[in-house]
Amino acid sequence: MATTIVMPQLSPTMEEGVLLKWTKKVGDKINPGDVIAEVETDKANMDFTLEDEGTLLELLVKEGDTVKLGAPVAILGEPGEVAATATPGVRLPLPLAGEGRGEGGAPTEIKPEVTTKIERTTAQAEDTGRVRSSPLARKIAAERGVDLRSVAGSGPGGRIVQRDVVSVPLGSRRDNSADAVKEVSVAVPVAAQPSPLPSPASGRGGEGDQKIPLSLMRKTIARRLVEAKTTIPHFYLTMEADAEPLWAFHRQIKAATDEKITLNDLCIKALAVALARVPAANSSWSADGLLRYGRVDIGVAVSVEDGLITPVVRNAHLKSIGAIARETRDLVVRARARKLKPEEFSGGTFSISNMGMYGVREFSAIINPPEAGILAIGAIDKRATVITDGASETIAIRRRMNLTLSCDHRVIDGALGAELLREIVRVIEKPIGMVL
DSSP: OOEEEEOOOOSTTOSEEEEEEESSOTTOEEOTTOEEEEEEOSSOEEEEEOSSOEEEEEEOSOTTOEEETTOEEEEEEOTTOOGGGOBSSOSSOOOOOSOSBOGGGOBOEEEEEEEEEEOOOOOOBOTTSOBOBOHHHHHHHHHHTOOGGGOOOOSGGGOBOHHHHHTSOTTOOOOOOTTOOEEEEEEEEEOOOOOOOBOTTTSSBOTTOOOOOOOHHHHHHHHHHHHHHHHSOEEEEEEEEEOHHHHHHHHHHHHHOOSOOOHHHHHHHHHHHHHHHSGGGSEEOOTTOOEEOSSOOEEEOEEETTEEEOOEETTTTTSOHHHHHHHHHHHHHHHHTTOOOGGGSSOOSEEEEEOGGGTOOOOOOOOOTTBSEEEEEOOOEEEEEEEEETTEEEEEEEEEEEEEEEEETTTOOHHHHHHHHHHHHHHHHSGGGGOO
C-alpha cells in the first residue's frame, strides 16, 4: 500500500524546514537508509533518510519550499499505485504552490494557510508486543533511557527511527496514543513582495526602511529565548577571578606543544572540572523530580550566520585539554557550515558562553533548557589589584576576568550556585588542577 511521506523532525526544535534539494526522482527505487532529500532546519542542513523500501511515486513539494513539520512531501509505494491510496489518512495530498522563495532566496510570505487533518501514525505495538522501531533507534533509546512507548514514530508506517529518539528532551514524554489526530498546517506560499517596516511616527514605511525575512534559525531562537526567560526563574551570580595563573598556564601549553589550544578551551575544561566536583549543580528540572546527570556534557555557544548554536562537548570532565580543543574546533567549523547532526547540538548538561574576544567585560546569558545553568565568560584585561601579603597590602597590575553564572532557581539555590562559581574560580586560579 502506498504511504505518504511527511516532513520529519530533523532537529529537536524544528517546526518547519526548507526542502533544499531532492536527491531522488519519481520512479527511483528506495532502499532502507537512502537519502531522498536535503532539508534546511533551524539548526543545520540535514539529510532526509527513509528506513523503508519502495518506489518513489510522487514528489509533493518543490525544491526551495518551506514545509511545516508533519506535512506531506512525497508518496512511496509500488509501481502502478496511485497517490489517492496512500496512508496515513491523506486522500488528496496538497502540494505547496509557488517556488517557496522570494527575491534573493529569502523565504516567501506564507499565506493563506490551508489546514488539513492528517492522522499521524505513531509507534504501535506489533503482535509480539514489541514497539515498531529500527535497531539503531532501540540502541540509542537504551543508552539514553528513553521509553520507546512514549515516542511518536516518523518513519514509514509509524516506525520509530533514530531521529525520533534523539529529539526526545530529557525528562519529557510525548503523547503516543494510536488514534491521536494532529492538526497539521500545510502552508501554501504566495510570492512575497519586499515591504518596508512601518514608521513609528506615521505607521507607514519610512525611506530606507526594509523588512528582513526571518530565517528558520532566527524564529526558533526567538521562540526558545522567550520560553526560557519566561518559564525559568533565572538568577545571576558574578565573581572576579585572578586570570594571571590561567594566562601563564596557557603560554606554557603553547610553548610545549603545537596543539592549537585557546583560553576558551581552558574555560570549558575548568567548568567541567568544577561541575564534577559540585555534582548537585549538574542537574535539570522535571515535573516528577530533579535529574542529576552522571556525565558532564558542556554546550559551547557558537555564533553562526543569522544566529547561535550550541554544539556539545561530551564528558568534558574526563577529556584532556587537547582533546577538548580538537573536538571544539571541529564542532565550530561544522556548526558554521550547518553540518552538525542533531545529537551533536542537543543533550548538554550545562553551557558556556564566551564574549571576551569581543572585549565584553561582563554579561548575563540566558539558560538553554532543559539545562539548569550557563556560565558567561568576560574579557581578560589588566586591572589595578590590591595584593595582600600578611599584614601588608600593595597595588599591582594583574590580569582579571569576570564570570557570571545564570542559574535555574528551581534546581540551583543561591548557596549551591555560589559553591559552583567559587569552584570554577578556584580551578581558573589554580589551573594545574585541570590535568590532575
